[in-house]
Amino acid sequence: MSFLTRLLFRTTTNLHNHTAVSRLVPFLAKRFQSSSLHPQTRPHYNGYTGDETTSFTVPAADLHRFTEGPNTDVAISRADFLQMYDDMFTIRTMEERSAALYLERQIRGFCHLTSGQEACCVGMESSLRRDDSLITAYRAHGWSYTRGISVKGIIAELCGKATGCTKGKGGSMHMYAKNFYGGNGIVGAQIPIGAGIAFAHMYNKEDKLCVTLYGDGAANQGQLFEAMNMAALWKLPCLFVCENNKYGMGTSASRAAANTDFYTRGDTIPGLRVDGLNVLAVREATRWIAEYIRAGNGPVVLELDTYRYRGHSMTDPGTTYRTKEEIMKVREIDCIKIARETIIDSQLATKEEIKEIDNKVKKVVNEAVDFAIASPEPDLSEVYTHVYSKLPYTVRGREPGEEYVVS
Secondary structure (H helix, E strand, C coil): CCCHHHHHHHCCCCCCCCCHHHHHHHHHHHHHHHHHCCCCCCCCCCCCCCEEEEECCCCCCCEEEECCCCCCCEEEEHHHHHHHHHHHHHHHHHHHHHHHHHHCCCCCCCCCCCCCCCCHHHHCCCCCCCCCCCCCCCCHHHHHCCCCCCHHHHHHCCCCCCCCCCCCCHHHHHHCEEEEEECCCCCCCCHHHHHHHHHHHHCCCCCCEEEEEEEEHHCCCCCCCHHHHHHHHHCCCCEEEECCCCCCCCCCEEHHHCCCHHHHHHCCCCEEEECCCCCCHHHHHHHHHHHHHHHHHHHHHEEEEEECCCCCCCCCCCCCCCCCHHHHHCCCCCCCHHHHHHHCCCCCCHHHHHHHHHHHHHHHHHHHHHHHHHHCCHHHCCCEEEEEEEEHHECCCCCCCCEECCC
């Protein structure tokens, strides 16, 4: 955990010191985003045409402390739906190629794949503003892409190359972009930081919200409830999102939590549970919630009911605690499969047009893999960059008078 992360964590978990927080968090938020470690990004847009909207019916959300919820009849244009399909298929293809690269030992260390959960990041991002903030846990590749990082930047980072989005230093869990405070490797540690970012938006009187993501495996962390309590007291513009993929590492949610209705666990904070495999349902719920939060109503808890196909990480086969039949059953309602069938059945695109998108995406990902493999590793001179603010830096040793100079 970096110094900045530790400092934000300590600050946002000790918010009774109001003066310190009010001065420090906005400063850190601006400093964090202006660093060269977090390049300016833009959304992926492929110029699909068709502004006329088509209506679809999506499953109703489960509600907690709300008397009404998002619309079940939603409208979307051909251009937007094709872009969302493109984004989901890009993330899936990128993740499956990353799995192959891991087995080839081109990717080392931790590698947590998003396969199966693409509707969560794509659906939410389509209803967020580019200047909204977002922070997540370590299953961050999909969010890195929807926040604007290129496929080349992500795969090169996974391979530890200098051309990666964090110059080969972050790997799978630590990618950053404009208004994206990254993946975080410590379970639940990003949650109080997300509350701090939301506090900075409120303090600076910004019309922004912070999406603070965590998984069902982190849903029993004490720091989650501390952050929620502070967010509720101060009506922070924070959207707490539980991506419930049913397993925290190898433990099912039902074995780890006495209450698996995670959207209700904000106590006085209102919540919703949405079908996280339906990209249109996620999109509409996010639009509705963002409007609620921007109106000054305070935080909301959103549970996305989703599923991951692969194990917790690439070192986990994912079959010792669940059956292959269970995985195959979910694949029948796969988020990309459902989106593809919905587009074709509604005549927004033909099978041939979808095939063209698939082939284009595969070409982009293949080129990114070639780019990453051909890219150089970071130079040794970069080892202390973004670690110490000034060089030379003196590090105290274990014994009195013992010092080491980093230059």
